[in-house]
Amino acid sequence: MSTYTISELNQVKRGPKRATYNVEQINDILDAGFVGYVSYNYNGKAICLPMAYGRIDNKLYLHGSLKNRMLLALIEAKEASMTIMHLDALVLARSGFHHSVNYRSATLFTSITVVENKEKKEAALKCVVDHMIPGRWDTLRPMNLKEFNSTLVIEMEIQTASAKVRDEGVLDEKNDLELPIWAGIIPLKQVAKLPVRDSLLPKQLRTPKHVVQYYKKNKT
Template sequence: MSTYPIEEKNKVVRGAKRAVYDKSVINEILDAGFLCHISFVMNGQPFMIPTAYARHGEKIYVHGSVKSRTMLEAQKGIPICFCVTHLDALVLARSAFHHSVNYRSAIIYGSARPITKDEDKNDALRLITENFLKGRWDEVRQPNQKELDITSVLEITIESASAKVRTGDPVDDKEDYELDIWAGQLPLQPIYAQPIDDELLKEGVRTSPSVQLAFEGSKR
């Protein structure tokens, strides 16, 4: 199935014309980012945690301390809501009321299971690191046993999902189009600035290829 079924849980009600249930579009939104917000309810109290992630197929991988409240609760199989948002432009209208933003957002619903085998845990950490910065995993020291032991890795199965996407110009009231006020889009793009060396960096160590490639790509 190429789309997620529309259900009560994932149905977009407000701004339904911007709703997207196509899996390929949702995956593109997920793959374009590395920071998510995970929400869950514990003892009647809602919580939301920002964290890095990676997607592989229908699975999402996140990690944290073995003592993390998020990790401990999620391992119980409780329902999880997972959000990724990209802000693409400010949409500046002729009236204050009609200002908006162009964006892509995806909401994922599912449940998690802990990854316990060291080999599988290491593979998931590689995915997260590579999603964080492509090529970085092979440039650095791999996790040792102590680090694996104090790290929880969760595999979240995508059970349901939906996205909302806004593109294009502002939509003003008909009479406002005659106003002498500039209107349009102010695009936003994430960029990498000049890398800054660690103060304790060993003398003679050059910028890693993954870092240099990301920086050079931002200048284009």
């Protein structure tokens, strides 16, 4: 069970008991979603934007247009940071002070390189699509050269990371427990609704297995 090295950069200072540097646990957080918030500097201002990603081992892949301002800034900086969080519950305490949320959050610090190699670039794009919905890539019309050449693919290799997880109930002051105030949690979850077919699909084309599986897995 490997862990990321702790440094000034990634050490969790607030609520250190909720922190983890465990590689597998952080990978689980990454694999539970496909959109991360990537931070970059624009004229000295820190900005973050949501980006779809895929993961292969300790590397994440992003893609975008060749003119994407953020991707170009990341390439110049040669490094990036990405944060992803899953919101799991509202935590409603008896005092405002102890209100909180349950969540799983990870922040990564990565190097940045452009993926130029053809096979590697294709594997990266497959990984991004299949990270969104497993099994999709192999059912698609293959990429053509124009599409391939107009897509910028970036590899983020994780150098270090940290995560924070809150997964418990209300933590109130002892003195407040007798108060006639409702406390508890309201679980939250991102769910999938019934897939909606493109209106131009041939009527006889059935919903494929990977779409049905995605829906069944995520509908509740």
